[in-house]
Amino acid sequence: MRKAISFRRYLLLGNLVLILLPLFVVGAWIAFDYQAAIDRSIRRSNERVAEAIAGRLDEFFARQRDAINRITEILTSPGLYAPERRNEFLAAVLRAQPFLENIEVIDQTGVIRWLAPYDTAVDGISRRGDAVYEAIRTTPGIYFSVSYISLQGNQPALTFGQMMGPYTVECSLDLRAINQFASRLSREFGSEFELRITDRTGVFIYHPDTRKVQEREVQSSFQSIRRDGTAPFSMVFTEAGADYLVSGVALERPHWFVLVFAPHSLAYAPLRSLTLVLVLVLLAIAVGGVAYSQLHIRRVIRGLDPLLEGTVRLADGDFCEISGYGGGFREFERVGDSFNTMVGSLRQRETELRDQEAMLEASLREKEVLLKEIHHRVKNNLQLISSFLALEAMKPENERSAAPLLQAQRRVRSLSLIHESLYASELFDKVNFAEYAERLVRETVTNGPEPSIQVRSELAHLTLSIEKAIPCALLLNEALTNIAKYAFPSTWTGERSVLVRLEEDDPGRIRLTIVDSGVGLPSDYDPERTETLGHTIMKLLARQLGGELVIRSDCGTEVVLRFAA
Incomplete structure (x- = not known):
């Protein structure tokens, strides 16, 4: 059963929940929407910044593509640009593009034909097998390599180039301008943003x-x-245990x-100030709600x-009606009226129940006396029949039928003991079978014709x-009668x-087991074919109990009866 709480506390908490919960939900929704709007604003702002920087980078690389177009013009216009002076023309291109480190023009055999700045150690060497050279030859349009650290300036650089008919143009690009440009923008962003x-x-x-x-x-x-693709994107990214909002292009x-x-x-x-305002508003409403609820709850109580x-008085058996209830509330007055009606009905019902209880107790005592008398008379009648059978067995003219008469007398005596136990017990439909079995063993074996038999009882209550x-x-x-008669003949030692x-x-x-240490059953004993009176009676009784009867002989005879309680 759940632990009860006071009605005052229940109403107070209910009012607070009804007032504060909607406010809390609305405040949480406002805060969430406000935070989402700020998040979207930061994302859009960062994406615009990334797009602007990407545009500047596109302009930077467009100038490098202009250099490729200029070199293409030099190689494809021998009338304007004499082949023997192509090194000079390439040097002019190099001077016009301050971030180009060198230019190489490679023929279809892979040998460098022209270059700027001119270097005799490089002129005429083969680029065949070089990864960047092979990538330029197999890539349509301009190919850009991955970045690397230039040996000349110890700065990030990359190689780009393009196939031009039988020639391959390969240029090295110094990326210092990109670093300078990005560094200047980073300072403008401030320490909170990172490029x-x-x-x-x-x-x-x-x-x-x-x-x-x-x-x-x-x-x-x-x-x-x-x-x-080139569309801007944003995502939440975790690095070194910190969460970042990353926007990129x-x-x-x-x-x-x-x-x-x-x-x-x-x-x-920005949510901190908003959260503080919401908390103060909720506290003010909570204090006002508590004061308002206390005033009205006192009247309800x-x-x-x-x-x-x-x-409380009704639980103690006082069926008096109440007065002064309701506190001005119609609903409570109806409850009080119904309570007084219920008290009147209970008072009348209580009187009727007490009268009926007295009648039932008198009837029960009468039936108990009758049951005791019935068991007593049945026991006496069975004892009388047992005595008659014993007397008949003692007559000289009944010497031949004495054994069956005594057997019948013992069976009647066992029934008599059942009713004697019921008469002595407070329960009239159940028997303490352990006490009964102990007494039956004592009368049948211990006090029987063979008193020297040692009896051991293990009887559960x-x-x-x-x-x-x-x-x-x-x-x-x-089973006990058969043991007393046949288990221990006079020759048994x-x-x-x-x-x-x-x-x-x-x-x-229930399991009932009777075991003796006597001579056991005959060697030709077959439980299915044996039709002696005692064996037939035992099988019929086991069938009446709906149980299972097992009779076996090993060192003596063992009778086992199993049945449902």
Whole structure:
């Protein structure tokens, strides 16, 4: 049963819940919507920043594509640009593009034909087998390699190029301009935002920590950031145990990523003042609600107190009506009127029940006396029949029928003991079979014709209904009588003992075992074909009990009866 709480507390808590819960839900919805709006604003702002930076990078690479177009013009216009002076023309292109480190023009055999700046150590060497050279030859349009650290400037660089007829143009690009541009923007963002640029493999091109660029570190969990296409994207990203709101854009060529990191906590910072206001409002409403509820609950309690006192008196047996109830509330007055009506009905019913109880007790005592008298008379009649049978057996002219008469006398005596036990007991339909079996063993074996037999009883305290007790008693009497008559002949010199065990075999099932240490059954004994009177009676009694009877002989005779209690 659930633990009860006071009505005053229940009403107070109910009022607070009805007032505060809607306010809390509305406040939580406002806070959530406000936080979501801030989150969307930060995402859109960061995406616009990333798109602007990506646009500047596209402009930077467009100038490099202009350089490729200029080199194409030099190679495809021999009338304007003499082949023997192509190194000079390439040097002019190099001077016009300050971030190009070198230009190489490679023929179809893989040998460098022209280059700027000119280097005799490089002129004429073969690029065949070089990974970047082979990638440029197999890529339609301009190919951009992954980034690397240039040996000339110790700065991030990349190689890009394009096939031009029989020639392959390969250029090295210094990325210092990108680092300078990104560093200036990072200072403008402030310390709360962080700009990062990676190549298509996640290696940093720009990072506020220049060490990560020099050591070519890779953006953590880059596969979760990487996207196909150039549409801006935003996501929540966890790095070093902190959550970040990441907005980014992917460049088409080269396939770089511009990433703007903002602490995710920025989206929650404006909620602090809003949360404080909401808490103060809720506290003010709670205090007002408590004061209002206390005033009205006190009036409700005054209207219910007479009802409570009346129920206490009713529980103590006082059927007096109550007064002064309701407290001005019509509903409580109706409850009080119904309570007084109920008290009147209970008072009348109580009087009727007491009269009926007295009648039932008198009837029960009368029936108990009658049952005791019936069991007493049945016991006396059975004892009388037993005495008549014993007297008949003692007559000289009945010497030949004395044994059957005595056998019948013992069976009648076993029934008499059942009714004697019922007469002495307070229960008129159940028998303490352990006490009964102990007495029957004592009368049949211990006080029988062979008093030297040692009897051992292991009897569990089990009660049986009279329907079960009578056939079980007759079967036990039959088994004990056979032991007394046949188990220990005069020529027997071995141990003379009998074990009677009564136990609960399985839940709800009784097991009765009678074992003797005598001569046992004849060698030709067959329980299915034996038709002696005693054996037939035992089988019939077992069938009446709905049980199982087993008779076997090993060292003596063992009779086992199993039946439902």
